[in-house]
Amino acid sequence: MQKPTFKPYRLPSGGWGSAFSVGNILRREGVLASVPVALTRHNKVDGYQCNSCAWVKPASPLPFEFCENGVKAVAWELTAHRCTPDFFAKHTVTELLDWDDYHLEQPGRLTHPLRYDAASDKYVPVSWGHAVEEIARELRAVEDRKKGTVFYSSGRLSNEGSYLYGLLARLYGNNNLPDSSNMCHETTSVALPASIGQGIGTVALDDFGKADCLLFFGQNPGSNSPRMLHPLQEASQRGVPIITYNPLRERGLERFLNPQSAVEMLTRKETRISSQYHQVKAGGDLAALAGICKAVLALHDASLAEGGGPVLDEAFIQEHTHGFDTFLAWLETQEWDKLERRSGLHRADMESTAKVYSVSKAVIAVYGMGLTQHRAGVETVQMLVNLLLMRGNMGRGGAGICPVRGHSNVQGQRTVGITEKPELFPLDRLGAQFGFEPPREAGYNTVEACEAVLKDEVRAFIMLGGNFVRAIPDHGQMEPAWRRIRLTVNVITKLNRSALLPGEISYILPVLGRLEIDETKAGPQVLSMEDTSACVHGNRGLRKPASPHLISEIRLICELARAVLEPNPRVRWDDYMQDYAEIRKEIGETLPDSFWDYERRMWEPGGFQRDMPVKRREWCTDTGRANFVTPNALDEDADMPAIGHDVLRLMTLRSNDQFNTTVYGYDDRFRGINNTRKVVLMNRSDIDRLGLKVGQAVTLKTVADDGIDRRLSGLLVVAYDIPIGCIGGYYPECNVLMPIWHYASGSKTPAAKMIPVTMHADSDRVLEPQLDYAAG
Numbered sequence: 001m002q003k004p005t006f007k008p009y010r011l012p013s014g015g016w017g018s019a020f021s022v023g024n025i026l027r028r029e030g031v032l033a034s035v036p037v038a039l040t041r042h043n044k045v046d047g048y049q050c051n052s053c054a055w056v057k058p059a060s061p062l063p064f065e066f067c068e069n070g071v072k073a074v075a076w077e078l079t080a081h082r083c084t085p086d087f088f089a090k091h092t093v094t095e096l097l098d099w100d101d102y103h104l105e106q107p108g109r110l111t112h113p114l115r116y117d118a119a120s121d122k123y124v125p126v127s128w129g130h131a132v133e134e135i136a137r138e139l140r141a142v143e144d145r146k147k148g149t150v151f152y153s154s155g156r157l158s159n160e161g162s163y164l165y166g167l168l169a170r171l172y173g174n175n176n177l178p179d180s181s182n183m184c185h186e187t188t189s190v191a192l193p194a195s196i197g198q199g200i201g202t203v204a205l206d207d208f209g210k211a212d213c214l215l216f217f218g219q220n221p222g223s224n225s226p227r228m229l230h231p232l233q234e235a236s237q238r239g240v241p242i243i244t245y246n247p248l249r250e251r252g253l254e255r256f257l258n259p260q261s262a263v264e265m266l267t268r269k270e271t272r273i274s275s276q277y278h279q280v281k282a283g284g285d286l287a288a289l290a291g292i293c294k295a296v297l298a299l300h301d302a303s304l305a306e307g308g309g310p311v312l313d314e315a316f317i318q319e320h321t322h323g324f325d326t327f328l329a330w331l332e333t334q335e336w337d338k339l340e341r342r343s344g345l346h347r348a349d350m351e352s353t354a355k356v357y358s359v360s361k362a363v364i365a366v367y368g369m370g371l372t373q374h375r376a377g378v379e380t381v382q383m384l385v386n387l388l389l390m391r392g393n394m395g396r397g398g399a400g401i402c403p404v405r406g407h408s409n410v411q412g413q414r415t416v417g418i419t420e421k422p423e424l425f426p427l428d429r430l431g432a433q434f435g436f437e438p439p440r441e442a443g444y445n446t447v448e449a450c451e452a453v454l455k456d457e458v459r460a461f462i463m464l465g466g467n468f469v470r471a472i473p474d475h476g477q478m479e480p481a482w483r484r485i486r487l488t489v490n491v492i493t494k495l496n497r498s499a500l501l502p503g504e505i506s507y508i509l510p511v512l513g514r515l516e517i518d519e520t521k522a523g524p525q526v527l528s529m530e531d532t533s534a535c536v537h538g539n540r541g542l543r544k545p546a547s548p549h550l551i552s553e554i555r556l557i558c559e560l561a562r563a564v565l566e567p568n569p570r571v572r573w574d575d576y577m578q579d580y581a582e583i584r585k586e587i588g589e590t591l592p593d594s595f596w597d598y599e600r601r602m603w604e605p606g607g608f609q610r611d612m613p614v615k616r617r618e619w620c621t622d623t624g625r626a627n628f629v630t631p632n633a634l635d636e637d638a639d640m641p642a643i644g645h646d647v648l649r650l651m652t653l654r655s656n657d658q659f660n661t662t663v664y665g666y667d668d669r670f671r672g673i674n675n676t677r678k679v680v681l682m683n684r685s686d687i688d689r690l691g692l693k694v695g696q697a698v699t700l701k702t703v704a705d706d707g708i709d710r711r712l713s714g715l716l717v718v719a720y721d722i723p724i725g726c727i728g729g730y731y732p733e734c735n736v737l738m739p740i741w742h743y744a745s746g747s748k749t750p751a752a753k754m755i756p757v758t759m760h761a762d763s764d765r766v767l768e769p770q771l772d773y774a775a776g
């Protein structure tokens with residue numbers, strides 16, 4: 001491993017850095033020749049849907065509709081490397097527990113089903129038949145099905161697989177269907193229905209072409225949804241102001257050079273992205289947004305006083321909204337000095353945003369984890385909606401709210417029934433369709449599933465995709481508890497840490513990825529998924545499977561269901577696993593409003609968009625109108641220990657070289673950090689104030705009064721452009737610091753963007769002096 005370095009990155013996002021990075025990864029995965037061929041089918045009609053993020057797949061794609069991180073995700077799945085039973089014969093589980101996330105996935109695609117053998121502390125090959133039989137026996141033996149069994153899934157799973165998995169859980173007897181979305185945009189799914197009556201965003205790709213102002217809160221397109229930089233570039237070139245609120249100056253929100261444009265690459269003609277950039281304090285957005293709303297109001301009053309027109313869209317507010325007067329009264333009581341303190345910004349910052357906003361005719365507000373992963377996340381998202389409602393920026397072209405979803409099918413998965421909340425899925429219809437009485441009690445979400453595991457109430461935990469134990473908070477409590485679960489099943493494609501925490505009985509069941517040809521008796525099968533703009537697309541695999549021993553996720557669900565459940569002639573598992581069109585027919589019957597003529601429409605260019613009542617200004621809320629939601633208080637962490645002088649706010653971040661817990665490498669190019677993930681980004685004045693030195697190793701310790709010692713040592717201090725009092729570290733390494741009860745109220749999304757911690761030096765020595773940019 002090379003020495004860690006820190007050198008601010010001077011280049012734009014995209015550009016040559018992106019091209020080089022892609023070349024490196026293709027070489028490392030041994031797919032230099034094959035992946036470029038596959039990429040011509042990437043996000044194309046009759047091709048496959050990118051397995052990285054959920055960003056919109058346009059109706060008229062670019063010749064190369066992919067980005068650097070999409071290529072990494074494709075190369076990751078199509079890698080030439082294989083993790084065979086030989087690998088497991090060489091390494092015990094205890095030994096592998098010392099490996100980091102990167103090295104665990106490096107051996108490549110898993111090739112055989114494996115069962116944990118406690119005597120040798122190794123995973124050994126097993127037949128699919130034996131695996132299904134034993135798992136089914138264990139699931140049937142669980143006494144309390146409501147409490148004892150959990151069905152987790154990660155948002156990569158197709159619509160077809162998700163629908164069957166939800167059906168399996170409900171026929172089995174519970175709604176314990178936590179998913180990655182519980183750690184992600186659950187805040188959105190709670191905030192938006194109360195505000196506007198739909199749990200998903202309201203804009204389509206073409207709205208970006210019509211908007212005349214974009215607001216960006218806590219989302220990092222340069223790393224996490226790079227194809228979005230194309231519409232942003234186009235907007236910027238049209239002169240559209242792009243206003244960003246983010247504690248970090250993320251390169252993708254500053255400058256972009258389109259790596260697919262030969263002219264731009266040769267002339268190095270980059271585009272400025274944000275026209276205003278406000279480095280809000282972590283967790284300061286609620287206050288910042290309140291300040292912007294207050295300033296808009298002041299502009300309205302001033303305009304009227306001068307005999308001008310209204311700034312507020314009074315007709316819209318009158319006809320379409322509820323709660324405006326209460327909101328107004330609350331805004332008037334908010335003092336500027338408090339708003340400044342809480343946001344870490346100046347009044348002038350918020351006023352300058354209000355000024356641009358109040359003359360724009362069509363505004364889109366984009367947001368991501370920077371808003372949702374906070375204790376006050378729900379109220380913050382609702383405050384962003386309030387701002388849009390003030391000028392009627394909802395339900396018309398070029399305007400609306402745009403939560404940027406994470407996993408490539410996380411949104412579709414919820415649509416077709418992966419939810420622990422019974423009210424979110426038409427259970428009556430489902431029951432009538434399949435002749436059973438679905439369970440009506442709420443199931444476990446992610447946090448509740450973890451709490452049940454800590455109480456030793458869970459007997460069986462199925463993980464369909466993902467890396468649950470690594471993605472959740474509180475590793476120090478969760479990992480030992482995990483080993484007390486009787487049955488854990490890891491349905492995965494590469495080895496990860498969750499699989500290394502076996503209970504009494506544990507399986508690794510390797511499956512096909514969506515880029516692979518899924519051939520059944522009925523011929524090659526296709527899948528479908530929904531992007532962040534609620535458009536549903538078909539997906540056709542194109543590569544030979546990584547191993548002849550892999551089966552599809554759908555076949556596994558069907559085999560398990562047949563072995564666990566009482567026979568029910570209305571549920572045709574045998575047909576579903578051969579012909580996925582049969583599953584789509586069932587989805588169409590349960591959800592006819594969205595999925596009529598599914599089989600044909602999923603191949604339309606750009607997919608088909610699910611119904612969005614807000615587009616017609618129909619509000620499916622309790623009041624029948626769009627609600628201005630007034631927050632309870634601006635104390636974003638009222639029930640946390642007071643943020644004192646030496647308590648810092650830790651944001652857990654993604655590098656440019658990872659997909660969630662999958663670590664592609666140790667470089668975070670745009671942030672200038674190379675060859676390491678063991679760093680903590682700090683403001684230089686905090687470093688001085690705490691008597692620390694750049695390059696020194698430090699320990700972070702969580703401030704909490706529950707008697708549990710949560711700490712992480714050996715992080716190297718990096719002096720960074722980050723607001724005073726805020727620090728940054730990488731997810732998932734820092735999850736050990738996050739208490740399980742530290743989540744957004746209302747949604748229980750873990751509050752990963754603001755963990756209160758203290759910090760002390762591990763020793764006086766400066767280990768990596770070269771990490772000081774000033775010294776280099």
Ligand SMILES: Nc1nc2c(c(=O)[nH]1)N[C@H]1C(S)=C(S)[C@@H](COP(=O)(O)OP(=O)(O)OC[C@H]3O[C@@H](n4cnc5c(=O)[nH]c(N)nc54)[C@H](O)[C@@H]3O)O[C@H]1N2
Nearest residue numbers: 053069218219220224282283368369370406407658659660
């Ligand atoms: N390449 C790649 N793509 C991905 C992923 C990946 O890991 N790698 N993950 C996928 C998934 S599942 C998801 S959910 C999305 C996540 O994508 P994002 O929503 O972009 O998530 P993060 O990178 O966690 O954080 C986003 C930004 O929030 C900022 N931030 C932190 N705290 C605050 C705050 O208090 N206020 C504000 N305004 N900003 C804040 C951070 O500086 C960062 O720029 O990306 C998806 N796409």
Ligand SMILES: Nc1nc2c(c(=O)[nH]1)N[C@H]1C(S)=C(S)[C@@H](COP(=O)(O)OP(=O)(O)OC[C@H]3O[C@@H](n4cnc5c(=O)[nH]c(N)nc54)[C@H](O)[C@@H]3O)O[C@H]1N2
Nearest residue numbers: 154180184465466467471492493494496652660661731752
């Ligand atoms: N501190 C902190 N914690 C966080 C976050 C944060 O920002 N900060 N973000 C949260 C968010 S937004 C999310 S979405 C979660 C992510 O939580 P998860 O979705 O559970 O985690 P991933 O890292 O995406 O899962 C990676 C694993 O998925 C498996 N896999 C990949 N492709 C496939 C496939 O096609 N089929 C199957 N069956 N398996 C596959 C591979 O074996 C791989 O090891 O983490 C959350 N945790």
Ligand SMILES: [Mo]
Nearest residue numbers: 180184406407
């Ligand atoms: Mo996510």
